[in-house]
Amino acid sequence: MPDAVHGLPVMGFALTVILAWFGFAALALAVLHGRALAAMWREPVLVRPVLIVESDDWGPGPRGDAAVLREIAETLSAVRDRDGRPAVMTLGVVGGIPDVDAMRAAGFAKHVRCSLLAPDFAPVLAAMGDGCRAGVFAVQRHGLEHYWPAALLARLHAENGSNSEALRRWLEDGGLRSEALPPPLQSRWVDCASLPSVPLDPVAVDHAVREESDLLQQLFGCAPEVAVPNTFVWNDSTERAWAAHGVRTVVTPGWRYEGRDAAGRLLPPARRIRNGESGQGGIIYVVRDAYFEPLRGHRAEDVAAALARKCAEGRPLLLETHRENFIGPQPARAAAVAELRRTLGMALSMRPDLCFTTTAELATILRDPASPLRAQRWKARLAAWFVRLRNEPDLTRLLKYSGLAALLGAAAYLLGDVTYRRSARAGRC
Ligand SMILES: [Zn+2]
Known part of the structure; x- marks a missing residue:
């Protein structure tokens, strides 16, 4: 009994120290x-798990691209959430590629575009349109080209032989696959004609965004409200141009990069971004920071782990993927589509309350504090x-x-x- 009586002040002291420690730690957390x-x-x-497959780089391509798009559409359509809605894959659409013959005829002195409107690409466009009408695809903006044309020309004519040689080979191959361009040139919204990069002229950016809107209007009957910055490099003037031409939502990796250094690497991010935050002209951001790239070894189990994490965080799961996973040799294509099927099935069995939707619709939920999908x-x-x-x-x-x-x-x-x-x-x- 006397021990217990003596123990009370000791316990009280220990408790005070512990509380003081946590109080100090919490204060440091708040200050820092x-x-x-x-x-x-x-x-x-969010009160329900949301899963969206976000794919980029779709655009002009051979008939095989149309075939795989239709396979993907079938796969998505076969998986339904509890409301009967099919799984959705967004398509980041690139509007055009270089018209290599026309450019060669002009001695590569100017850039000429061959857009997705060209008859050669009608099967790809039809597959995209059919998927949109079936509710399994949603198109998003991913640049009129996946590069800034003036930067491409400047690099082509640059003194540095190896760069221009690689570009010439890319053009001689038809310039169909933007994935094969050097990464700095894939950053459309910054001038990488020489490195380190410099910002683009805002007037030229505005003009380019307007041209892209007009083309998408012709292709799909409307210009998408969601933009995906190429290689996630963009700045305020890009956002202002997007907002002026109908963009309301920008897909981000949770950071904004604004340029590249002398070695072509991304500069450190200029800002941290979270779901629902606002940018220029009233646009809002969504965060896409989980990956489904079967070519890089991502499997359904990785997605299941990401889904569990996002569920606990009350955040949507936006899965980044790219066309290149689905356009390789037939066995690789088939394996990628099969892994997509397994991934969606696993996600749904793990979370039967999973919700499939488009990124534009997700943005509407993020904008609306009274949405029933929000806690x-x-x-x-x-x-x-x-x-x-x-x-x-x-x-x-x-x-x-x-x-x-x-x-x-x-x-x-x-x-x-x-x-x-x-x-x-x-x-x-
Ligand atoms: Zn891309």
Whole structure:
């Protein structure tokens, strides 16, 4: 009995030290990372898991591209969410390729475009259109070309022989596959005629975006509201031009890159981006930071792990993929489509409440605080916030060494049941 009586002040002291430690750690977190904490709190929390497959680089191509697009469409159509909606793959559309014959005739002194409107590409365009009408494809902007034409010409005529030789070979092959261009040239929205890059003239950017809108209007009957910056390099003037010509949403990897260094590498990001944040002209951002590139070894199990993480964070899962996974030799194409089928099936069996939608529709949900797909209850928001903090790379060290990570984990676990509980109000997405 006397031991217990003496133990009480000791326990009280220990408790005070522990509380003071966590209080100090929380204060340090708020002082050092206050803006990030607030941004993660403001970021919408979804009450249902959302999965969108985002693919880029589709455009002019041989008949085989049309065939694989139709195979993908069939695969998507066979997988339905509980509302009966098929899985959706967005198509980042590149409007044109170089008209190599015309450019050669002009001594490569000027750029000439061969657009997706050309009869040769009618099968690809028809496959895209049919998929859109079936609700399995949604087209997005990915540049009138996947390069800035003046930069391509400048590099072609540059003194540096190896660069211009590689470009000449690319052109002689028909210039069909933008994937084969040197990465700096694939950055359409910055001038990589020489390195380090410099910003483009905003007037020229505005003109290019208007031309792209006009072409997409002719191709699909409307200019898509979603833009995917090529290689994720863009700046405010690109956003202003997009906003002026109908873009409302920009797909990002969670960062904005604005240029390339002397070696052609991306410069450090100019800003961090979270779902639902606003840019120039009222556009909003979505974050695509998970990957499904079968050519690089990504498998259904990787997607399942990403889905689990995004569910706990109350964030949508936007899966990045590219045309190049689906246009190789037949065995590789078949394997990529089969892995897509397995991925979607696994995701749906893991989360029967999974919701398939387009990125444009997701943006509508992110814009609307009253959307039934968004958590309104503070418990659900708090649980998701705790998980976001634990998963934020910049906070990892502080959370781990202070012990706050364990505390947040326990708190998220206790509150966790409320996240993604099937809400009676959560209707079709
Ligand atoms: Zn691309």
